[in-house]
Amino acid sequence: MRHVISPYDSLPLDDPSFWADKWRAGLSTLDPAVVNPRLAARSQKIWDPLALGKLPAAELRRWIEEALVPDSWWRVLDGKPATEAERRGQEAVQDFDGDRYGVTVRRSGLRSLPTSRRGQKLADEDGFDRLQHTALEPLTPLALLHPSRDRRWWFVLAPDYRGWVRATDIATSERPREIAALLERKGPVLLEALAELAAPGGGTPLQLGDRLPGLEDTEMPFPKRGPAGDLQVGTARLLGKPRLAAAWPELTPKTLFEVAFSALGQPYGWGDLTPNGPGRDCSRYVQDVFKTFGFSLPRDASAQCAASEPALTFAPAECHAARAARLAGLKQGPALLCMPGHIMLYLGEVEDCHHAVHSFWAYKRPGKNGEETVPVRRVVVTSLDLGRNTSGGSLLERLTAVNLL
Numbered sequence: 001m002r003h004v005i006s007p008y009d010s011l012p013l014d015d016p017s018f019w020a021d022k023w024r025a026g027l028s029t030l031d032p033a034v035v036n037p038r039l040a041a042r043s044q045k046i047w048d049p050l051a052l053g054k055l056p057a058a059e060l061r062r063w064i065e066e067a068l069v070p071d072s073w074w075r076v077l078d079g080k081p082a083t084e085a086e087r088r089g090q091e092a093v094q095d096f097d098g099d100r101y102g103v104t105v106r107r108s109g110l111r112s113l114p115t116s117r118r119g120q121k122l123a124d125e126d127g128f129d130r131l132q133h134t135a136l137e138p139l140t141p142l143a144l145l146h147p148s149r150d151r152r153w154w155f156v157l158a159p160d161y162r163g164w165v166r167a168t169d170i171a172t173s174e175r176p177r178e179i180a181a182l183l184e185r186k187g188p189v190l191l192e193a194l195a196e197l198a199a200p201g202g203g204t205p206l207q208l209g210d211r212l213p214g215l216e217d218t219e220m221p222f223p224k225r226g227p228a229g230d231l232q233v234g235t236a237r238l239l240g241k242p243r244l245a246a247a248w249p250e251l252t253p254k255t256l257f258e259v260a261f262s263a264l265g266q267p268y269g270w271g272d273l274t275p276n277g278p279g280r281d282c283s284r285y286v287q288d289v290f291k292t293f294g295f296s297l298p299r300d301a302s303a304q305c306a307a308s309e310p311a312l313t314f315a316p317a318e319c320h321a322a323r324a325a326r327l328a329g330l331k332q333g334p335a336l337l338c339m340p341g342h343i344m345l346y347l348g349e350v351e352d353c354h355h356a357v358h359s360f361w362a363y364k365r366p367g368k369n370g371e372e373t374v375p376v377r378r379v380v381v382t383s384l385d386l387g388r389n390t391s392g393g394s395l396l397e398r399l400t401a402v403n404l405l
Contacts, residue, residue: 003378007383019253020256023333027332028334032293039307047159050179051176052096054097056095057095064146069112074130100145103171103179103182105201105224109271111153112130112132114148128271132270132271133163134163134271135272136169138222153167154167159296172229173230179231185221186213187212189247189292193207195242197239212244215238249293259292266285266379268280283304295405301342304336305403314399327346327354333346336404338403344357344358356381359379363395366389
């Protein structure tokens with residue numbers, strides 16, 4: 001199955017070299033050491049959890065409230081009404097004294113509420129889990145801010161999000177330098193969409209762009225939980241022979257599109273979660289691609305667009321043809337395509353038809369009996385003409401901006 005949706009699908013649109021040739025002279029030279037502070041400053045959504053000092057209870061209460069999703073997003077938990085404890089899950093919030101930190105020992109969900117029950121709009125819905133913010137990869141550093149009432153969850157500050165994580169997925173320490181020393185070791189970067197690690201607590205998936213500090217041959221030092229959940233160091237083993245780079249590769253047209261296309265066909269997952277395991281939503285896909293090169297983008301699409309700099313902006317009434325003509329004049333990259341609730345990586349044009357690669361749920365098209373929804377549910381190369389002549393408009397017509405890092 002080819003992962004291309006385009007009127008020009010007879011061309012090798014899923015071949016990285018096809019697009020790399022078009023960008024040979026147009027990709028900006030970017031240094032993560034220069035770009036990352038700028039991304040953090042613009043977005044205000046990137047932090048170092050291990051550097052967090054004391055935090056007043058009032059500020060922590062505000063963070064916990066901000067992590068909640070609107071009630072209109074969900075009605076039930078696994079088909080049943082939520083209890084008040086599940087809706088809040090907290091005792092009196094106290095000051096954070098800068099003395100509780102942790103690191104994930106496996107891939108873990110970061111949640112809006114301290115519950116693993118699925119938050120759904122309808123009792124019989126089998127779609128998105130609306131309480132899932134994102135997935136945290138193994139070896140994610142955390143500040144542990146507040147326990148749930150049953151102490152099975154921690155409200156945490158992660159590098160790019162705040163929310164609730166299972167306590168059993170975290171090894172804890174009062175010494176942030178102890179965690180930093182484990183993570184600061186040199187190690188390769190994963191160049192494949194997924195890989196598997198045999199860790200002390202069991203197998204755990206890795207994802208595109210993950211760094212493996214201290215890896216030698218197939219083994220690496222890895223955190224494990226002691227009897228009281230305290231941080232101890234064991235050994236993990238990388239399974240199979242996934243493609244690795246010794247360090248963050250240089251960002252070139254060739255390497256950018258090779259990395260981006262390595263995830264073609266991977267399933268769409270709201271908050272990186274599907275009913276069958278790991279997935280990627282649109283912003284996690286973009287984040288993973290750039291993470292592979294050492295760039296730290298925020299987690300959500302709106303924050304990614306806020307962190308990057310507009311090269312083109314579009315008025316709502318600007319027509320498809322005018323937008324296409326202006327986008328054709330873009331000579332710099334890499335470029336992010338921003339719209340409300342979605343983000344894409346721009347590829348280029350073919351016969352005045354613009355294309356992007358993105359993790360995509362569905363689109364609408366005209367049908368015999370009105371508009372029909374076409375499921376996609378994976379990472380795919382598409383034309384920006386998708387959705388044209390429907391009430392929502394084409395992807396191109398829905399763009400608000402084209403941004404550069």
